[in-house]
Amino acid sequence: xxxxxxxxxxxxxxxxxxxxxxxxxxxxxxxxxxxxxxxxxxxxxxxxxxxxxxxxxxxxxxxxxxxxxxxxxxxxxxxxxxxxxxxxxxxxxxxxxxxxxxxxxxxxxxxxx
Amino acid sequence: xxxxxxxxxxxxxxxxxxxxxxxxxxxxxxxxxxxxxxxxxxxxxxxxxxxxxxxxxxxxxxxxxxxxxxxxxxxxxxxxxxxxxxxxxxxxxxxxxxxxxxxxxxxx
Numbered sequence: 001x002x003x004x005x006x007x008x009x010x011x012x013x014x015x016x017x018x019x020x021x022x023x024x025x026x027x028x029x030x031x032x033x034x035x036x037x038x039x040x041x042x043x044x045x046x047x048x049x050x051x052x053x054x055x056x057x058x059x060x061x062x063x064x065x066x067x068x069x070x071x072x073x074x075x076x077x078x079x080x081x082x083x084x085x086x087x088x089x090x091x092x093x094x095x096x097x098x099x100x101x102x103x104x105x106x107x108x109x110x111x112x113x
Numbered sequence: 114x115x116x117x118x119x120x121x122x123x124x125x126x127x128x129x130x131x132x133x134x135x136x137x138x139x140x141x142x143x144x145x146x147x148x149x150x151x152x153x154x155x156x157x158x159x160x161x162x163x164x165x166x167x168x169x170x171x172x173x174x175x176x177x178x179x180x181x182x183x184x185x186x187x188x189x190x191x192x193x194x195x196x197x198x199x200x201x202x203x204x205x206x207x208x209x210x211x212x213x214x215x216x217x218x219x220x221x
Contacts, residue, residue, distance in 0.1 A: 034209075042213060043201075043211050043212060043213035043214065044157075044201070044211040046208070046209070090156055090157070100145075101145075101147060101159050101162050102147075102159075102203075102209055103159060104149075104156040104157050104158070105156060106155070106156050107155070107156040109154075
């Protein structure tokens with residue numbers, strides 16, 4: 001069966017500090033990978049998605065970036081965090097194809113102070 | 114702008130009742146439809162997917178899709194307090210788009 005991991009689970013960072021969140025998937029090959037952000041009381045905002053190693057598509061221009069160094073690893077980064085970057089960051093995976101379900105990791109709750 | 118709309122709630126039902134959650138979407142080209150359950154502080158969990166018009170049942174859950182009306186719903190029969198959560202509707206036409214969710218409270 002497939003498993004998706006995210007770490008850290010919670011993070012408190014000062015404004016202007018860097019960020020690195022990691023997501024890994026087990027039990028599948030060539031997954032599509034996604035990063036979402038969910039602000040308090042709001043819906044899911046797609047940040048990045050990847051259909052393969054080194055292939056990143058950005059949905060929202062901002063101070064975040066993503067990388068996919070390995071088939072089942074997806075990393076979300078920032079060089080300088082803003083207060084508005086606070087939120088619940090979710091990694092998800094799906095099989096290739098347009099209609100497939102997305103499955104979410106446990107998430108990372110980021111607070112920027 | 115392609116949108117997925119849900120009533121934010123809260124929707125409150127007594128234990129044992131049927132909870133009805135509704136979702137409308139704007140993109141007629143959408144082909145895949147999903148319901149996720151999200152407990153407070155947790156990540157969304159997929160509970161139902163539906164791809165064709167009509168009803169799809171899975172245990173106490175029934176998803177209903179009407180593409181002509183651009184409407185998808187989720188019925189929860191015999192609601193339990195453990196069903197209290199936010200329910201997210203998602204629509205996929207290539208990109209996955211999520212509604213903001215409906216908060217459901219089931220009162221004992």
